[in-house]
Amino acid sequence: MTRILHLDFETRSTVDLRKSGVYRYAEDATTDVWCACFAVDEEPVEVWTPGQAVPEAWVRACAEGWEIHAHNAQFERVVVTRLLAPRYGWPVPRLEQWHCTAAMAAAMAIPRSLEEALRVMGVPVQKDMEGARLMMQMARPRKPTKDHPGLRWWDEPAKVERLIAYCKVDVEGERALGLRLRRLSPEERAVYLHDQLINDRGIKLDLGLVHAARELTANAQAMLNKELEEATSGWVAAATKAKDLTAWLAAEGIEADSVAKAAVRSMLADPDTPDIVRRALEIRQEAAKSSTAKLSAMLHAVCADERVRGLLLYHGAGTGRWSGKLVQPQNFPRASAKEDVIQFILQCADAALVSMMLGAPLAIVASLLRPCLIAAEGHDLVAADYSNIEGRVTAWLAGETWKLQAFRDYDTITGYTPDGKAERKGLDLYVLAYARSFSLDPAEVDDQKRQVGKVMELSMGFQGGVGAFQNMAANYGVKVPDEEADRLKRAWRDAHPAVVQMWRDLEAAALEAVRNPGAVVRCLRGRIAFRVKGGFLWMVLPSGRPLAYASPKVERAEMPWTEEAWVPCETEGKAFFLYGDAMLEYDAERRRALVEQPAMKEAVTFWGQDSKTRKWSKQKGYGGLWTENAVQATARDVMTNGMKQAEDAGYPVVLTVHDEVVTEPPDGHGSVQEFEAIMCNLPAWAAGLPVAAAGWRGKRYRK
Structure with a gap:
């Protein structure tokens, strides 16, 4: 032993x-x-x-x-x-x-x-x-x-x-x-050891660019502070002086309890905000960009060999996904500066000149964060990002056949345009989702409708409703009233009957497992299983990896009102909705009367860390939560399978960011096409899952 x-x-x-x-x-x-x-x-x-x-x-x-x-x-x-x-x-x-x-x-x-x-x-x-x-x-x-x-x-x-x-x-x-x-199981222990190896490797920093970006940041903030002082007639000497700015706003007739990010956004969105106030708030917003703090984080963490290590936390989320540490590349801004901009900044950190030639200096700084991560001499960065992996896994687990075929058609390249753009057999999934939800010809879906379709896809797969739609919509500049968001939700659910059924099946299976400790309860064609053992509810994923939920019980719990399913009456064409344990005939006034009332229903409760407060507290399980956990965990297992194969093929992994894997092979080793194929080479348990990955190769990290 x-x-x-x-x-x-x-x-x-x-x-x-x-x-x-x-x-x-x-x-x-x-x-x-x-x-x-x-x-x-x-x-x-x-x-x-x-x-x-x-x-x-x-x-x-x-x-x-x-x-x-x-x-x-x-x-x-x-x-x-x-x-x-x-x-x-x-x-x-x-x-x-x-x-x-x-x-x-x-x-x-x-x-x-x-x-x-x-x-x-x-x-x-x-x-x-x-x-x-x-x-x-x-x-x-x-x-x-x-x-x-x-x-x-x-x-x-x-x-x-x-x-x-x-x-x-x-x-x-x-x-x-x-x-x-x-x-840890042998398979999961291998993932942990790989995580340690990745952290040991780290990734190289372009220290020259880091220092140039820091200098530009300091110059830009000084320039903004000077402009703010002039705009406020000397009331506010710096954008960090929140109390002074609040007092100046009051003197200008703007009552504000705070100048935090949300309050500033709200005041800027008000068309009645005076121009001078608007400019002061814009300066406050620009100067407060948190991304620039990452430059200091890089310098704190960089080792003597100019590599920054320890950026990943194994099993940072309950689903097994990684979270970030130190520099936190998981929340880098999406923008990545081009090489000509980088070379300009390396030569000149004058904020006024940068503003004149390139645009807002602090926005330029934010676009430099990704390029600060570079390949070592004699190496390249080769990366690939899984395309809509959660949407694909959701459709695969649910057996939403039309959508699985839509993904496969979209992944089938039939040719290339003269400028090198791929021509595909299938339609853009956001276009298709909107068209199918409203029985439209895809040709009728313009850019605005496509953007709405994107928000629908990203917000509704895990039983999201109006609130989830509106939260996601804010990220994409989509604005619709709540009644319209509710209509979009119902249309999306009508177009995804298998996904809606998956929510019910997972909830029912979890309840049955907790009611019958020791029994293995399978659902979704056997791909997901639940079992209570040793004081935990275990959700066993298609890969065989279990997720754990401590101290499970079946309790009647207050749940926010959600319209769980629409069921047409077989004879009268009436629509019904589930409210708690009751099925009620749909009526707009009744719905509005109930929407603020908590519904009592039987649910699996368990103990876990609250995703927002990080406190250990009682949680409530429901179909959307089980779905989200199963989907995100399965997507993670697909990625760890790809990471292992990449390592075996000579692509040393140095970073993972959400659904992206970044490697650092020697110059000339392999190709982007080979790496994409490796990442999409699935294990037997994922048979039939349509996956695709988009890759790139270069000397600097980029999006």
Whole structure:
């Protein structure tokens, strides 16, 4: 039986770990280890401090291939590799030996933090919060004083001993937690190890462009502040002076409680806003672009070799999708500056000249963020983005046959125009969705209707209603009254009967599984299964990977009123809708009377992290939620399959951004067409799923 070594470190540095990430942190000369606490299997916790010999247990663990467990194991692993090995002679274990209890918790939709995971899983060992406060203090140097201006640490023996005691408790807690968590399956463990490899590689920064963009940002903000001061007759000296701007607005007859983003947008949308006020608000809006803060994030995190690492968080969402860290490339602006613009900025960061030649300087800065990520010398970036993968998976799971065929037809290229644009057998899906919803000839769907069709497609697949449509519509400049949004919703559902049925089938299967613990309840032609086991509801995906929902129950719960299905009367042609557990004849006045009232119905409740507050709280399951989880998780499994095949074919993955995979092969290796084909080579479990990917190759990251 393989032995397990449980490990935790306490460290110190002048570098801010939250901003730098562990890779930059561990390589810094000021970073050091206060102590390492470790335990082998169920043996007592031992302690190592700098100056002592390398622990014999660690030497044996590395030599004999023991498992090494840690909570957020990437931290311990990188500290070993970048600090303890070169400075103190610790041997370096293989990547495959590392196991992360935070990753195991995340795969069960349990909070990643050790404190929260211990509490949620009911582990008797709880986090030492007093010790945690001391740890935060000792992680940073003391403030310099007149008598002691140099670098000093909190190294009093009593504090060090208390910190060691805290570290020991963390080892005991991680060990106890690991016994209660489900281990990653071999397939999922391979994904985790690949994630670690991707984070280790990182991606190179064009530091020259980063610094030029920062200089342009500073110049542009100074220019905007000067203009704002002039526009407000000296009332507001800088766009960051929110109170001063609010006071000036009041003097101009504009009552505003706030000048936050939403309030500024609202005032700018008001046609009665005076021109001078409008310009001041536009300056505030322009100067507040958050994307420019990413330039500072890049410089905080970049390593000595000019690569930025640790940008991905494995299982950042409950569905298994990645989330971003540090630079957060997942929310980069879509715009990507062309090479001529980049070269202009590298030569000139004068905001006035940039404004005259290229446009709003801070918008230009935002378009430089993607190009700041570059290929290393002798390499290219080769990337591919899955096309509407969630819409395709939704249709595939539901068995919406007309739509599956529409995707296949659209993917079939019949030729190319003289300018190289692909000619396709099928129609644009947003055009087709609108046309089918309203029984129109696709030729009647103009650009405006296509945009409405796009919003319908993006907002309604997961049982979205008027609110979901309007939220998505705001992102695409589509404006319709709520009554029209409601009509669009009903038309979309009429055109997608199999998707609507999928919502019902998933909800019914989840309810049946919770009512019958231990029973396997299958639906959607066996592609999805539910089962309650070990205090969790498990949704088993087509890939075989399960999603977890803690402490499931069937309860009567208040649900926001939703028109779940339209059912025509067989004899009288009347329309009905479901309200809670009742089916009522449709009547516009009745609907308006009910729309604000909560409906009581039986639903599966479970405990999980709220997607907005991140707090551990009771959640309510419904057809749209189960659908969203199944679709997004299945899309992720398609992507991880493609990532593995890409790696095997000589395309080293350096980044994933939503449905896009970015690799860094040597110059001349492969082709975009080959890479697209690799990403679309599906496993057996995804047979019949129409996928497509659009790729590119270049020296800079772009959209």
